[in-house]
Amino acid sequence: MKTSRFFIATQKEVPAEAEIVSHRLMLRASMIRRLSAGIYTWLPLGFRVLRKVERIVREEMNRAGALELLMPLVQPGELWRESRRWDEYGPELLRFRDRHERDFVIQPTSEEVITELARGELKSYRRLPVHFYHVQTKFRDERRPRFGVMRSREFIMKDGYSFHADYADLEREYRSMHDTYTRIFTRLGLKFRAVAADTGAIGGTGSHEFHVLADSGEDAIAFAPQSDYAANVELAEAVSPGSRPAAREPMKKVPTPGKTTCEDVASLLELPVQRTVKAVAVMHDGNFVLLFVRGDHTLNEIKAQKLLGPFRFASDAEIQQALGCKPGYIGPVGAKVRVIADRTVCAMADFVCGANEEGHHLTGVNWGRDAAEPQVADIRNVVAGDPSPDGKGKLQIVRGIEVGHIFQLRTKYSEAMGATFLDEKGAARPFEMGCYGIGVTRIVAAAIEQGHDPRGIIFPVPIAPFEVCIVPIGYQKSAAVRQATDKLYDELAQAGVDVLLDDREERPGVLFADMDLIGVPHRLVLGERGLAAGNAEYKARRDEKGTDVPLASAVAFLRERLAR
């Protein structure tokens, strides 16, 4: 490709809308343009990257035996009523009516359609197992789209669905997909981690997320460096710290006017915040419930929800009614309500908590002696330094961008939609199902979050818009440069290298800046100076300085570099 025949519209200035580095760079590099909130056009440069990501995904899915098909973007609402997701999905599901007033949705995923297909086509166990996938546009009407294509409303996802006669076979496919995803993200050149994930309302044992590691990630991941343990913080178990020490202090009420947070109370009393206990008041099924975590810990709402079922935070008025005090001074002593303590809190003695009286806290509080023994559960988020749940070392926390998710659906959809097959004995049984997603568009942004410097994007070779660029100095002026450049360009193209020749009539600085910005991994510069000695100058995108390479061996040199 020659730049003069391509479309590069780089910008020095960034549109004010862009917040994170990948979004800024994608706009500046002219990979994408925003059309509407969370809706983007992929320009030719960005589209090349997108296609390369898709290609790797397809190759590995096909290699694993999955079969590509294409399901519609627009799906009948009727199917969604069958699966009950019409009601469960909420406002993120984009719905509309056609001219006959029939309900339709723009698909956020395709479980309904694939299950509909399966119940019509997969009548016999002899057809199983089978795994269908497609790479298709998705729409989720996000409450708040942001970060460019990282969290957009319209995006491209690879979603696959597998059908099995029994759970053992589903598990086999699930492990196979775990391996396949590992290969895909490895080939994409990304630093990633597979982590155990929450299975949400569906339950079941199997769900893993694949996260690209980046500080700007929206998810927190807990992992143990000494073992294989890795889990989304939403899920990571906070293990019990052991048995509770004996009480040594008497309970005492102390004035703490205006000190409503554990940090404030701890600093007033000159105690570590780890000696304090904080209360979270929630309403569940019309009942007032107090949840206690250590002062420096935070409540894990997902764990709490699993324990209690759906709940919401209590209002100030409800707290006043249940405890007779304001928020900020809540404690378990004398509280005639349901009390749930985190495992860590349960193992505390002589702790500090609210006195259920405005402006006062209690010190030297002990379970059993001063307050009724609470219900104990794991309801907090793990923090760095917590022991790993597998007993091997301590947890660390890193941030990640979720780019893949594999899931054992089991029979949720097949039962809801009556999708059954006949087994060897002629009995109708619902399919065991798995589903497997990869956020194709998000991967592009994630790769940039992981690979960039002040000059621009640094793409991994497999997904770079071009593998190599040639920057001639004086292409329009010097016949020698032009001749050598054209020859090299032809040779590289012949050798199957994805090469971009920057033949624009611009000053060299402009060409260098653009090639750096769009993230081409390898660069060859041809100028009269070097050509006189028979050399081209080679520089990898991450290198500070270039090195001379004999022009005669430049193709072989690059092929060797690209083969790595």
Add this chain to the structure above:
RNA sequence: CGGGGCGUGGCGCAGUCUGGUAGCGCGCUUGCUUUGGGAGCAAGAUGUCGGAGGUUCAAAUCCUCUCGCCCCGACCA
């Protein structure tokens, strides 16, 4: 959904408080010079100031309505 902010040429912004000839930088066009890290000079083009209504001799500026976009929050005792 709640809170905050912004809509002025393709992009980034000033001008709005205090009504009175619509401006700057980047980009774009043409010419000359320049040419190994985002050039210089000169000449140019591009605006229904998001939209509708109102107040006024006069509205980018004041008022009302409306549309769009961005950011923050939804962990709090």
